[in-house]
Amino acid sequence: MEGNLRVQLAGLTFSYPCMLASGVLGYSAETMQRVIEAGAGAVVSKSVGLKARDGYTNPTVFQAKNGLINAMGLPNPGIETYVKEIRHVKELICQPLIVSIFGYSAEDYAIVAEKAATAGADALELNVSCPHVKQTGAEIGQNPNVLSEVVKAVKAAVNIPVFVKLSPNVTDITLLANAAVNAGADALTAVNTLKAIAIDIETTKPVLSNIKGGLSGPAMKNIALRCVYDLKEKLPNTPIIGCGGVSNWQDAIEFFLAGANAIQIGTAIAYEGPEVFQTINLGIKKYLEKKQFRSIEEIVGLSHRR
C-alpha cells in the first residue's frame, strides 16, 4: 500500500503517516511490533524518565462521553531498565522508534535523552505536557524559558531529531512552540491531553484517584486540530505531528489540511484495536487518488490557502 503514503519529517522517512501515540501499547517491544505490522509508520514509546515510577493507584482511567480521561501518573521502569526494551524493539522493527522522555529538570531530560539515543532511538519526543504530574510535564511546557532550557540541553546531548510534545492547556500554543523551535526542536507534536475531571454522583467524589486527569479521544479532536492550525500559521516551516482524537481517515485528512505532516493515534486503538491503522491508511490512499493528489505532502496545510 505504501507508495504515496510515505512522509518525510525531520530527516526521517515514514512508510505510513500514522504513528502510535505515546502512552498506548508503548511499553513492550512485542506490542510495538504488532502495531507496526498493523500499518503504523512509527511507534512512540510510553514516557520514560531517569528513575522508575509506579504511577497512581486505580482508578486511573475513566470512559467519558466520546473520550477517555486518564491519570496514569507516568508509570515507567526508568531509563536504565528501558534501554534493554529499546534495543529489543530495534531488533524487531525496521520502522522508526521514537522514545518519549520526561524529567524534572533540563539535566534529567538530557541524561535520559543520551541513554535512549545510545540504545538506538531514531528520535526523541520530549513530554513537556503531561497535564497532571507535578514538577514535570506541563509545568515545564507551559513556561517558555524552562521549555527552552530543556530543549537546548537535550539538543546538546544527542544527534537524533528531537520532537516536542506540546500542551493544549495554554492560552497561546504558538508562544511555547516558538520557544521550542528557537531552542532547536526539529518537530512539534500537537497535542497532549486536555486537563479534565469526572465526578461520580453516587459517591459524590471525583472518579480518578488523582482527581484530575487528561482527556483524549474524539471529544478533543477539534481542539487539537485548532492547535495544529495555529502552529502551521505561525511556524509554516516547522514539521508538525498532529495528535488528538484521530479515529478515522477523515479525521486524519483534516489534520493534514490543517498543517500536520504526520499524525499519531492513541485512544482509537483502545476502542478499535491496532487494525485502525490499516483502515485509516486505506482511507487516506483512496482520498488522495479520488482527489488526484500524488502525495500527503501536497495536502499539508491546504486549508490555509485563501
Ligand code: RRO
Ligand atoms: O502517564 C500519564 O498519566 C499521562 C502522561 Br505521562 C501524559 O503525557 N499524558 C496523559 O494524558 N497521561
